Amino acid sequence: MAASDFKVLCIVPAYNEEEAVVGVVRDLRDHVPHADVLVVDDGSVDRTAARAREAGAIVCNLSYNLGIGAAVQTGLKFAHTHGYDVAIQVDGDGQHPAEQIHKLLAVLRDHPEVDMAVGSRFLEDTGYESPVSRKMGIGIFSVILSIVCGQKLTDTTSGFRATRGEAIGFLARYYPRDYPEVEALVLLHQARYVIREVPTVMRQRQGGESSIRLFHGVYYMIKVLLSLLIELLKKAKGRKGDPTSLARRAMD
């Protein structure tokens, strides 16, 4: 199956990104012409939705700001509802170059057992520079997640991901709300879905600031680790290949 045979949805969560969103949508339409682009407007107060629609994206408007986790989950629900084969999550701030998407799709094409391909900045030296404190935080997450999931994971906070098939339905139901990137990996692993990292080149964040700010870094890490610990103590949310697991209800 060629990568272009997949019915692909690119999910772009965007909150007040009227400047960047047009470029992101155009980029995606140029580099992944066979994919549909869905911008999830997370209660923006600027013209994000209108701009995205002008640029040719499908737009879902959330009535108020729900946060990145719920925005991405909206996209996954959309993908699940409309029967897309692959859902690709791309940040709305231009951090993830569209020309790298083919790498994620290639992994899904060549490895039918893989449920989620995660773009990693650190798997190979891609020249991505980040402050020392960020590096440390990322390193600690990487070590813990690698132990928990029993496989080497280098970029656990990467929001550049391609999910396919049943895993889309699973995440559409259970996508974590508060610290979604890291927790989603654990959830998928616990439900026996297969994750594989792919080396990708990412741009330095263009303007704006990361949701993980330097000053709040340590506090953020403690919160994520705590919620991770609780996640590990929760009952597993079903199994890959077990349709009844999707029938159960999620609390978060």
Added chain:
Amino acid sequence: MNAIALIGDLKPFQVLTIGMGLVLFLLTFEMIRRDLLRTAYALLWLASGLAVALIGLFPDAVNLLAKYTGMNYQTGMLFSVFGFVLLLMMQYSIIISRLSTRNKLLTQDVAILREQVRRLAVRIDSHGTAPSDPEPSPSRSPEAPGKAGESSDSR
């Protein structure tokens, strides 16, 4: 009569406590009757009204608790009240968490449906008629969040 004798024996603080309990009980009852409060959430209040009245009637029960735990009467009362308030607050936290989750589910569904409606409206505008083959064809209808009936109002 025995009951009158009992009332005559009540100390003022007992009358006050019993009165408070009964007022709480009747107030809760009235709120349920006026549809301001759902019965499911009011049971704890009704029970607490009764409990307060019973404590007023039998202060020895608290004394007994105090004796066995080594606390004095005031500490025992404070302890029970505090525990009860904590329990109530926990119940509210659970309810709020559930509400916020369901709120999120609804907001997401509304966003997806709004987009579908918009697309249909555009197609109707350009064709003058509703499309016979909606596109992209939804492979399944959006699932309704939550089980029907579970959260439905008792009214």
